[in-house]
Amino acid sequence: MGLLGEAIDDNSFLVGERFFDCISFLGCAPNLLLSPSEGAGYLRIVLLALDEPSLFLSKKVHPVICPACKSSIDNCAAHIVAAKAAVLSCPQCLNATPLQSLNFRKRACFSRTIMQIFPVFEAEANPADWFIDALNQEFDAAFKIAFIQAQTAN
Ligand SMILES: [Zn+2]
Numbered sequence: 001m002g003l004l005g006e007a008i009d010d011n012s013f014l015v016g017e018r019f020f021d022c023i024s025f026l027g028c029a030p031n032l033l034l035s036p037s038e039g040a041g042y043l044r045i046v047l048l049a050l051d052e053p054s055l056f057l058s059k060k061v062h063p064v065i066c067p068a069c070k071s072s073i074d075n076c077a078a079h080i081v082a083a084k085a086a087v088l089s090c091p092q093c094l095n096a097t098p099l100q101s102l103n104f105r106k107r108a109c110f111s112r113t114i115m116q117i118f119p120v121f122e123a124e125a126n127p128a129d130w131f132i133d134a135l136n137q138e139f140d141a142a143f144k145i146a147f148i149q150a151q152t153a154n
Helices: 131-137
Strands: 003-009 012-015 023-025 044-055 086-091 096-098 108-118 125-127
Touching: 125 131
Parallel strands: none
Antiparallel strands: 003 012, 012 044, 023 125, 044 108, 086 096
């Protein structure tokens, strides 16, 4: 699809020739560095394939709504129970809701497969609809988008 360019290591890649067709940017796009020769903060894509699904949560995550009692749950990370199936335990009614059933409004994801773009401010990189559709078709999957500012650029 042209998203990935030259490999940096096993999981990291420079941007490919169609990167800007796949991903559009808001804000700082003119200042993006495309290769290590342009500076340390160059654009790169990191692919993660984890053994178990993990929760990636934005610092800007909104409260989630318990589907059972409709309570608004702040600080949802404190109520997540990571057992065989990760669930959020509602502090109000104690209902256990699988994480994938909650609406984190694009501020969290629970997945084994993650594609990260560094260094970009949260919500400034947006994949094109056709690109998400192509990924889903290629991998017979249901990729979703979440905006999470990473702590480090790996
Ligand atoms: Zn509840």
